[in-house]
Amino acid sequence: MMSYRKGLLAAGLLGTLTALPAWAAKEVVVAVGSNFTTLDPYDANDTLSQAVAKSFYQGLFGFDKDMKRINVLAESATPSADGLRWTIKLRPNIQFQDGTPFNAEAVKINLDRASNPDNRLKRYNLFKSIDRTEVVDPLTVNVTLKQPFSAFENVLAHPAAAMISPAALKKWGKAIGFHPVGTGPYQLETWNPTDYVKVKKWSGYWQPGYPKLDGITWRPVVDNNTRAAMLQTGEANFAFPIPYEQAPLLAKSDKVDLVTSPSIMQRYISLNVTQRPFDNPKVREALNYAINRQALVKVAFAGYATPATGIVPPAIEYAQSYPPLEYNPAKARALLQEAGYPNGFTTALWSSHNHSTAQKVLQFTQQQLAQVGIKATVTAMDAGQRAAEVEAKGQKESGVRMFYTGWSASTGEADWALTPLFATPSWPPALFNTAFYSNPQVDSDLSEALKTTDHADKARLYKDAQDRIWQAQPWIPLVVEKLVSAKSKNLSGFYVQPDTGFDFIDAELK
Numbered sequence: 001m002m003s004y005r006k007g008l009l010a011a012g013l014l015g016t017l018t019a020l021p022a023w024a025a026k027e028v029v030v031a032v033g034s035n036f037t038t039l040d041p042y043d044a045n046d047t048l049s050q051a052v053a054k055s056f057y058q059g060l061f062g063f064d065k066d067m068k069r070i071n072v073l074a075e076s077a078t079p080s081a082d083g084l085r086w087t088i089k090l091r092p093n094i095q096f097q098d099g100t101p102f103n104a105e106a107v108k109i110n111l112d113r114a115s116n117p118d119n120r121l122k123r124y125n126l127f128k129s130i131d132r133t134e135v136v137d138p139l140t141v142n143v144t145l146k147q148p149f150s151a152f153e154n155v156l157a158h159p160a161a162a163m164i165s166p167a168a169l170k171k172w173g174k175a176i177g178f179h180p181v182g183t184g185p186y187q188l189e190t191w192n193p194t195d196y197v198k199v200k201k202w203s204g205y206w207q208p209g210y211p212k213l214d215g216i217t218w219r220p221v222v223d224n225n226t227r228a229a230m231l232q233t234g235e236a237n238f239a240f241p242i243p244y245e246q247a248p249l250l251a252k253s254d255k256v257d258l259v260t261s262p263s264i265m266q267r268y269i270s271l272n273v274t275q276r277p278f279d280n281p282k283v284r285e286a287l288n289y290a291i292n293r294q295a296l297v298k299v300a301f302a303g304y305a306t307p308a309t310g311i312v313p314p315a316i317e318y319a320q321s322y323p324p325l326e327y328n329p330a331k332a333r334a335l336l337q338e339a340g341y342p343n344g345f346t347t348a349l350w351s352s353h354n355h356s357t358a359q360k361v362l363q364f365t366q367q368q369l370a371q372v373g374i375k376a377t378v379t380a381m382d383a384g385q386r387a388a389e390v391e392a393k394g395q396k397e398s399g400v401r402m403f404y405t406g407w408s409a410s411t412g413e414a415d416w417a418l419t420p421l422f423a424t425p426s427w428p429p430a431l432f433n434t435a436f437y438s439n440p441q442v443d444s445d446l447s448e449a450l451k452t453t454d455h456a457d458k459a460r461l462y463k464d465a466q467d468r469i470w471q472a473q474p475w476i477p478l479v480v481e482k483l484v485s486a487k488s489k490n491l492s493g494f495y496v497q498p499d500t501g502f503d504f505i506d507a508e509l510k
Contacts (some may be wrong), residue, residue, distance in 0.1 A: 003366050008150070017456045019347055021332055026212075026213050026214040026215075026340060026509050027157075027213060027214050027215040027216065027217065027236035027240060027331075028213060028215075028216055028217070028491060028494075028507065028509065029216075029217045029219055029230075029235065029236045029237055029238075030216060030217065030218050030219065030236065030237070030238075030239070030494075030502075031096070031219050031221045031226075031230050031231070031235075031236040031238070031239040032048055032052075032219065032220055032221070032223065032226070032236045032239075032240060032354055033048070033220070033221070033224075033240070033241050033353070034046075034048060034220055034222060034354070034382070034383055035193070035194070035220045035382060035383045035384075036048060036052055036197060036218070036220065036383070037049045037276070037383045037384075037387060037423070038177035039052070039053050039056075039163075039178065039180045039188070039191065039197070040053075040121075040176050040177035040180070041053045041057055041123070041159055041160045041161075041162040042113070042121045042122070042123045042124075042160055043121045043122050043123065043177060044122065044123070044164070045122045045123075045387070045391055045432070046143065046158070046383065046502050047408060047410060047499060047500050048500075048501075049438065050124050050159035050160055050410070050501065051159065051500075051501040052161060052197055052218045053159070053162060053180065054184065054501070054502065054504075055184060055185070055186040055188075055197075055216060055218075056097065056180045056181070056182040056184040056185075056186055056187055056188055056199065056202075057162035057163065057164065057180065057182035057183070058072050058073055058162065058163060058182060058183050058184050059072055059156060059157065059159070059161040059162050059163060060072060060073050060077070060088060060090075060107070060156045060157075060161065060163070061077070061153060061156045061157035061159070061161075061414060062157050063076060063157055063158075063410075063497065063499075063501075063503075064503060065495040065497055065503040066196050066497075067412045067497055067498045068156050068171035068498065069153065069154065069412065070157075071396060073091055073094060073102065073183060074088050074089060074090055074091065074156075075090065075091055075092060075165055076088070077087045077089075077152075078165060079152075081144075082148065083148030083150065083451075084144060084147070084148060085142055085143065085144045085147070086142070086143045086145070086152060086153075087127065087138060087140065087141070087142055087384060088107070088140070088141045088142075088143065088156075088376070089140055090102070090103065090104060090107065090139045090140070091139075091206075091279070091417065092139055092142070093206070094183055094206045095183070095204065095206075096163075096167070096181055096182060096183055096185070097165070097181050097182060097184075097187050097202055097204065098165050098167055098168060098181050099109070100165045100166060100167040100181075101416040102163060102183055103138045103139065103160035104135040104136065104137065104138055104139060104140055104141045105135055105138075106163060106165070106166050107133065107163065108133045108134070108135055108141060109166045109169065110162075110163055110164055110166075110169075111127065111130055111133040111143065111478070112133055113169065114126070114127040114130075114160075114161070114201060115127040115128060115130035115133075117379045122391070123158075124430075125419075125420065125426065125430060125431050126155050126158060126160055126161070126411075126416075127155070127161075127221045129145050129146055129147065129149045129152065129155075129450075130143060130144075130146070130210040131144045131145055131146045132144050135289070138173075140201075140303065147450075147451060148450065148451045148452075149411050149450050149451075150449075150450055150451070150452065150453050150458075151411060151416070151450060153410055153413045153473070154173075154411040154412055154413050154416075155265055155416075157176055157412070158410050158411045159410055159501055160410075162182060163182060163183060164176060164180070164181065164182060165181035165182065167181075168180075168428050175210075177414050178191065183205075183206065184202070184205070185201070185202060185205045185207070185211035185227050185505065186199035186200060186201060186202055186211060186216060187199060187200055187201075187202045187208050188217065189215065193225045194436040194455060195219070195220075196197035196218060196219045196220070196261060197217070197218040198215065198216075198217045198218075199215055199216050199217075200214065200215040201213065201214050201215060201220075205429070207505075210299070210505060211505070211507070212493070212506070212507060212508040212509075213507055213508065213509065216504070216507075219236070221236075221239075221509040222354060222355050222356075222382075223355070223356060224241070224242075224243030224246070224355060224356035224357060225243060225246070227239045227240060227241075227242070228243055228246045228249075228250065228486070230252075230253065230257075231250070231255065231256050231486050231487075231488065232256065233286045234255075234488070236485070236488075236490060237487060237488045237490075237494075237509070238485065238487045238488070238493045238494050239485065239486050239487075240273045240483070240484075240485040240486075240496050240500075240502075241355075241357065241483070241484060242258070242484040242485055242486050243356060243357070243484065244300075244301050244302030244303070244357070244484060245302045245306045246247065247260075247304065248303065250486050254489075255488060256486050256487065256488060256489065257486065257487050257488075257489055258484070258485075258486050259484070259485045259486065259487065259496070260304065260482055260483065260484050260493070261482070261483045261485070261496055261497075261498070262315060262407060262482065262483070262498055263313070263315075263408070263480060263481045263482055263498050263500070264313045264315050264408045264412075264417075264480075264498045264499055265313070265406050265407070265408045265480065265481040265482045265483070265499070265500050266311070266312070266358050266406060266407055266408070266417075266477070266479075266480055266496075267305070267308075267361070267404070267405075267435065267478045267479050267480070267481060268308070268311075268403075268404075268406070268407075268474040268475045268476060268477050268478050269287075269349070269402050269403060269404045269475065269478065270288065270366065270400075270402070270403045270405070270421075270433075270434040270474065270475050271284055271401075271402060271435055271437040271473075271474055271475065271476065272398070272400050272401050272402075272403075272434070272435060272436055273296075273435055273436060273437055273472075273474050274395055274436045276400075277339065277345055277347075278401065280339045280340075281337070281472070282335045282338050283335070283336065283339045283341065284472075284473040284474070285335050286331075286332040286333075286335035286336045286339065286372065287332070287369075287374075287476050288325055288473055288476055288477075288489035289325075289326060289327065289328045289329065289331045289332040289335065290327075290329055290332040290368055290369055290371070290372045291325075291327065291365065291368050291419055291476055291478070292327040293307035293308065293324075293325060293327070293478060293479060294307060294327070295327075295364075296361070296365075296430060296478060296479065297361060297479055298355055299364050300314075300360040300361045300364055301357070301479060301481065303386050303483045304481065304482040304484050305479035305482055306360050306376075306476035306479060306480050306482075307324060307325070307478075307479055308325070308476070308478055308479055308480060309321040309322060309324065310322055310466060310470065311418075311421075311422075311466060311469055311470060311475060311477055312409075312414060312417045312418065312466065313408075313409075313480045314480070315498065316409055316412075316413065316414055316417050317413060318416055318458060318459055318462040318463070319414070319417075319466075320396035320462075320463055320466040320470070322470055325477065329371050329372050332372040333372050333373065336372060336373065336374075341373075343373055344372065344373025344374045344375065345373075345374060345375075346375045346376075346377070346403055347374065347375075347376055347377075347401050348376070348377050348378075348379065348399070348401045348402065349362060349365060349366065349369075349378045349379070349401070349402040349403075349404065350378075350379045350380075350381060350389075350390070350391070350400065350401075350402070350403050350404065351378070351379065351380045351381060351403075351404040351405070352381060352386050352403070352404065352406070353380065353381070353382075353386075353405075354380035354381060354382050358380055358404065358450070361404055361478070362378040362380060362404060363378070365378075365404065366378050376402065390428060390434060391428055391429060392405065392428070392433075393428060393429060394427065394428060394429055395427055395428075395436050398428065400428075400434050400438075402476075403434045404478075405432075405434070406481070407420070407421060407432070407500070408499035408500050408501075409499065410499045410501065412499070414458075414462050415446065415449065415450055417502050418446055418462070418465060418469075419431075419446050419489070420432050420433065420464070421433055421435075422435075422439075422442060422446075422465070422469055422474070423442070423443055423446055424437075424438040424439075424440075424443050425443075432448045435474035435475060437469070437472065437474040439469070439472065441464070441465075441468060442465045442468050442469060444463050445461045445462070445465035445468075446461075446462075446465055448461050449461040449462055449465075478501070483496045483498070483500065490509055490510050491507065491508070491509055492506070492508050493505075493506030493507045493508050494506075494507040494508070494509060
């Protein structure tokens with residue numbers, strides 16, 4: 001049995017970590033980079049909260065460790081010829097953790113909840129295309145859409161599209177985020193919102209032989225160095241993200257395996273184009289010349305990233321790549337002068353996270369902007385601040401100016417890589433268009449791309465949208481991350497997915 005006290009007397013750790021409950025031999029501790037906002041996947045805007053919710057929740061479909069779509073609670077989904085109705089066949093003999101049957105009625109209750117705007121769920125926009133959901137028989141559901149939506153099966157594979165026990169929904173209502181009941185391999189044991197989420201093996205899980213662990217403790221550890229230290233001392237079995245500068249050291253450890261994997265995580269700084277001075281295209285162009293992305297890769301990511309070549313990561317289908325963005329501070333200063341800011345300006349630069357890598361990005365960007373006369377006051381936000389100051393406020397009351405964040409399209413396709421970030425209806429608080437960018441032709445392109453299943457048409461529409469956005473420059477595209485995680489050598493089957501979520505159904509201690 002691992003001792004939680006082992007190594008805690010090392011300098012700096014005792015003050016950072018608080019006591020966890022004891023765990024059995026086949027329990028693992030996972031150290032992650034930020035807090036969880038909710039355990040209701042439909043009301044979570046962050047990939048991490050949804051990844052943790054996969055402990056107890058499953059959807060009709062999902063993605064494997066390589067982001068390939070797989071059947072989970074559904075056996076199939078078949079669209080009608082006009083693309084408006086999807087017939088979904090369900091797996092038999094599955095029940096929720098409270099004994100409620102998983103059936104077509106349960107699917108209807110969940111999709112009705114998700115597609116009802118009155119519920120004000122953060123993931124409503126994923127499901128707003130649903131017109132109605134009907135029970136055909138206990139194992140068959142018909143979902144009728146408002147218009148053809150070719151990415152609908154991928155939407156059903158998104159980690160937000162979880163099946164929650166109807167009995168638990170009725171009992172807990174809006175508080176369901178604190179009382180999760182799903183069909184997944186683990187049940188919630190304890191949630192200390194500031195410290196950890198502990199889940200335990202559910203003996204009634206429908207897949208024989210699973211789960212292979214007795215439990216998982218998910219522990220937010222904001223400081224990168226502390227996460228790495230927990231691995232080396234045995235306080236954690238898995239950690240993500242790993243501080244890039246410590247990756248070479250961990251790679252030499254005889255106790256730890258370092259794992260580098262591909263990503264669809266795009267890092268960028270959005271510019272609020274409805275506010276001065278970012279409403280001026282010359283200012284936005286200047287800002288893009290002001291950032292040395294190659295240096296940023298080295299300084300903040302220790303080489304574990306590549307400079308952005310577009311606004312959609314190259315691994316996403318229909319992504320467009322453009323010539324590398326030039327670092328030219330002299331040109332940046334000239335453009336600022338042309339825009340009427342010869343002495344630069346003062347602004348606010350916020351970050352959606354406060355972990356160590358985000359802090360490095362903020363510091364680097366602040367220094368780069370200062371070289372062209374821009375004084376940026378930086379704020380690194382925790383999950384609560386982000387929810388209150390960014391996600392909950394519309395354009396008129398928003399304090400967002402420059403906002404450093406990241407996005408991974410957890411449906412694995414181009415619509416979710418573009419629409420939430422650039423469509424006019426995606427302005428906060430609806431979704432995450434923190435640039436408050438709006439272009440009617442882009443809106444049309446994105447809408448029309450979902451109505452066709454023709455590959456050439458989709459490619460043309462998504463290219464036109466990306467070309468227009470790239471030219472307008474509502475962002476400072478920065479990098480596409482490489483994902484660096486580490487695990488104890490006796491842990492297998494635990495993976496970081498390309499969208500920065502986790503796949504752990506096969507997790508096992510040996």
